[in-house]
Structures are given as C-alpha cells and as structure tokens.
Amino acid sequence: EDKVVQSPLSLVVHEGDTVTLNCSYEVTNFRSLLWYKQEKKAPTFLFMLTSSGIEKKSGRLSSILDKKELSSILNITATQTGDSAIYLCAVEHNNNDMRFGAGTRLTVKP
Amino acid sequence: DAEITQSPRHKITETGRQVTLACHQTWNHNNMFWYRQDLGHGLRLIHYSYGVHDTNKGEVSDGYSVSRSNTEDLPLTLESAASSQTSVYFCASSETFNQPQHFGDGTRLSIL
Numbered sequence: 001e002d003k004v005v006q007s008p009l010s011l012v013v014h015e016g017d018t019v020t021l022n023c024s025y026e027v028t029n030f031r032s033l034l035w036y037k038q039e040k041k042a043p044t045f046l047f048m049l050t051s052s053g054i055e056k057k058s059g060r061l062s063s064i065l066d067k068k069e070l071s072s073i074l075n076i077t078a079t080q081t082g083d084s085a086i087y088l089c090a091v092e093h094n095n096n097d098m099r100f101g102a103g104t105r106l107t108v109k110p
Numbered sequence: 111d112a113e114i115t116q117s118p119r120h121k122i123t124e125t126g127r128q129v130t131l132a133c134h135q136t137w138n139h140n141n142m143f144w145y146r147q148d149l150g151h152g153l154r155l156i157h158y159s160y161g162v163h164d165t166n167k168g169e170v171s172d173g174y175s176v177s178r179s180n181t182e183d184l185p186l187t188l189e190s191a192a193s194s195q196t197s198v199y200f201c202a203s204s205e206t207f208n209q210p211q212h213f214g215d216g217t218r219l220s221i222l
Contacts (some may be wrong), residue, residue, distance in 0.1 A: 004152075006152075031207070031208060032208055034210060034211075036213075041215040041216055042200065042213035042214055042215050042216060043153070043200070043213050044213075045210040045211070045212070048208075048210055050208070088152060088153065090153070092207075092208070097155065097158070097168065098143070098155055098211070099155070099169070100145075100152040100153040100154070101152050102150055102151060102152040103152050
C-alpha cells in the first residue's frame with residue numbers, strides 16, 4: 001500500500017535553532033516529492049524535488065531527496081517564530097495522484 | 111491576480127442531507143483536486159480531474175462525487191452526508207503534471 005510517513009509528528013524548538021524534518025515514502029511509480037507549509041489555512045508550496053541528491057534552497061529553508069533511501073529532509077536554519085506551522089510532505093505518483101503524510105507540527109518559541 | 115476560491119467557508123448540516131462545496135479557480139488550470147484533512151491523517155485525496163468532463167476517484171472517494179463541466183469549477187457533492195464526513199475540505203489546482211498544486215483556503219464542514 002502506498003504511504004508517506006513524516007517524523008517527528010511534532011517538534012518544539014527555540015528561536016535560532018536548526019531543525020530537520022523527515023519524510024519517507026513507499027509508492028509505486030514515483031514522480032516527485034513536494035513540501036508544503038500550512039499555517040492557519042491553505043498549504044503553501046515550498047519545494048518540489050524530482051532528482052536525487054540535488055539540494056533546493058530558499059532562504060533559510062532547504063530540502064534534498066534521496067531516491068535510494070526513499071526519503072527526503074527539510075532543513076530550517078536559524079528558526080523564527082514565523083516558521084511555526086505544520087509542514088506537509090507529499091509524493092506524486094501514478095498520473096498525478098498525490099499522497100500526503102500526516103505532517104510535522106513545528107512550534108518555535110521566542 | 112489569479113486565485114482559487116472555496117465556498118462556503120463554514121457549513122453545518124444534518125446527516126442524510128445532500129451538500130455541495132464549491133471550488134473555483136481563475137488560473138485556467140487543467141488539473142483540479144479535492145482533499146479532506148483530518149487529525150492524524152494529513153490530506154487525503156477524494157477526487158481529481160484532468161480537464162473538462164474528466165473525473166477520477168482518489169484514496170477516499172466513497173460517499174462523494176464531482177463533475178467538471180468547465181475549466182474553472184469542480185464542485186464536490188456529498189450525496190447523503192454522514193458524521194464521518196465532518197472534516198476540513200481543501201480544493202487545489204495545478205497547471206499540469208509535475209507542477210505544484212495551489213490550494214484554496216478550505217471549507218470546514220460539520221455534520222450533526
């Protein structure tokens with residue numbers, strides 16, 4: 001059965017800390033892996049990863065895909081309170097079918 | 111600016127009623143999706159469409175239906191609402207395959 005597993009489920013850190021969020025997957029016909037940030041409403045797109053070993057970076061956030069290990073990590077350096085959110089990992093497979101993980105709830109304390 | 115809008119934002123209804131949630135996008139995207147989000151499950155795909163008159167079942171399609179009569183709209187219908195369908199529903203769209211999906215702000219549906 002196709003599945004996407006994120007860890008940890010929740011995380012509490014202090015401002016300035018660096019965090020690493022994990023996503024592992026088991027799907028047939030993998031196409032891409034996506035990371036989203038969800039605050040109060042709609043998830044907003046962060047990264048799309050299709051190739052193994054190539055880091056994508058946006059400011060303090062970065063992500064990389066490991067197709068051999070069927071996993072991805074999302075790193076956030078120098079965390080800020082505005083980074084507090086649920087981070088969702090999703091895997092696209094089989095003609096655009098998308099499977100989401102349960103999410104990691106990140107809380108950044110001042 | 112192009113956008114994706116969902117309505118209503120909140121709805122309360124009774125079991126057995128038919129309910130329709132609206133989703134409208136102005137990006138002219140071919141692909142549209144409906145998800146439900148529940149604690150512990152993340153987002154689960156209900157139905158999706160690749161274009162006008164195309165619809166496909168997702169992971170949790172039982173009890174739901176969609177129709178795509180034009181590019182902009184993909185309404186989601188609960189034929190006979192059940193309490194297990196109480197959830198937050200998100201609509202999303204994407205231009206094509208391998209493009210990120212853009213999400214609406216969600217509809218919180220409570221079935222009593």
